[in-house]
Amino acid sequence: MEAKQAFRDIKQGNIAPLYICYGTESYLMNEFTNRLVETLSEPEHREMAVIRFDTGETPIDVIIEEAETLPFLVPTKIILVRDSVLFASGKESARIEHRPERLLSYMAQPSETTVLVFLVPHEKLDERKKLVKTAKANHGVITFAPLQAGELQQWLFNRASRQGRTLEQQAAEELLRRAGTDMNALAAETDKLCLHAGAQGTITADAVESLVPMATEQNVFRLTEELAALRTEQAITLYYDLLKQREEPIKLMALLVRQFRNMLHVKELGSQGYSPQQMAGQLGLHPYAVKVTADQARKFSQERLAALLSELADLDYAMKTGRVEKTLGLELFLLKTASAGAS
Structure with missing residues (x-):
């Protein structure tokens, strides 16, 4: 089920006894749990109505025991469980023992006075697990992916x-x-x-x-645009502004490396026929970031991007070994790159 449908269901009062929420868009996942809590409990009773667990700290037996216990002074209990172990492929703690069969038994007959919500902050569930197969077949599995x-x-x-x-x-x-x-x-x-x-x-x-101040990563997007357009003065002015904001040259260089690398990957995937959505999944980027990166990548050849990455690798070594002063080293790179352009 997509997040939009889940929100519609809550609005219409169609609330399931068990949800498995997964995905990388934490804001929407939190919004979903907030809507559930607002719908099922009064503000003055929420401390008694909402209970939180983490499978990294609490065995599933304890969580299920709480789910099966009748709520106190409220009609419905909401149990929010952060999980990277039962439904995803996270590593179990040696000191916490989970019995998945206990949860499977509960899933077959969930409590009518509890809404049990598992929050799995992973891009995918572990499809090999019986828990995941059972949940997908019988319960509300909701994906919270980044918006287009x-x-x-x-x-x-x-x-x-x-x-x-x-x-x-x-x-x-x-x-x-x-x-x-x-x-x-x-x-x-x-x-x-x-x-x-x-x-x-x-x-x-x-x-x-x-x-609205420009976030550092967004300034790096702008910096690459200025370099591609041969706007040397604007690129250097932007760099000075970032230095005034106490941004470290090595951090800025790392962000530049990441952006140039993403541009190279986008060009390579685009030549293989990947869609923007597929690129986002492959690169772990937001679809909007893929769109911006693709627009920038069109201004550079693959050979030029590979050469820039090689130059930045050499500069990184020189800066970290003290052969080049950090602030000056990155400034000289920007001057040289803006003068040479994207070809």
Whole structure:
């Protein structure tokens, strides 16, 4: 089941006794559990209604025993279990012994007064396990994958709209460019912009530029764009700005290496016919990041990207061994790269 359907089910009051939530989009997973808690319990009773466990610290026998115990002073008990062992391929702790058959028995006849939710922060479940096969066949298995670029923008529009504000298209694009794809950061920045816009106000691109600082990784995206466009002055100015923000040259170089490497991988996968969604899965990137990276990669040849990575590897060694002063070394690399261009 996709996250959107799970949210619709909660809204319609269709709540299952057992959920296995997995995926890398932690914000949506947390939002799902928050909606469950809000729907099933009153604010003043939530301390008694919500119980949290971690399979890295608590045996499944103890968790199931709690699930089978009648709730105290509340109609429904919500048990949230963080798990990397039972449903994923995480390594079990030597001091914690789990009996999966105990959970299998519970899954066959779950308690009517408990909603048991397993939160698995992994991209995939371990399909070899009987627990996973049984859950997929009979229970609510929900995937929380990163939103596509268009979905992420629509989510921003909806968040602003729920607060009585209008988010312009260009403002949404600028917000993503500045804050990146982390939904926790985007939510906080959107709420801040809504406050600034006022009741029934409109959030403009100018407001985003004024109020939302550029995240370091997003500045590295900009830096590669300036290098590809031969805008030497802008690239060096951006580098100086990052230094003023106390960013370490070695950290910036590592981010540049990662971005150039991702660009090279995107070009290689694109030549093999991979879709952006498939690339995101292969590279462990957000789909929006793949889109931005692909746009940048078009400005570089594969040979040029490979050469830049080789130069950065040499520079990394020289900086870490003291042969080159860090700040000056990276500045000289940027000057040379911007002058040479992307070809």
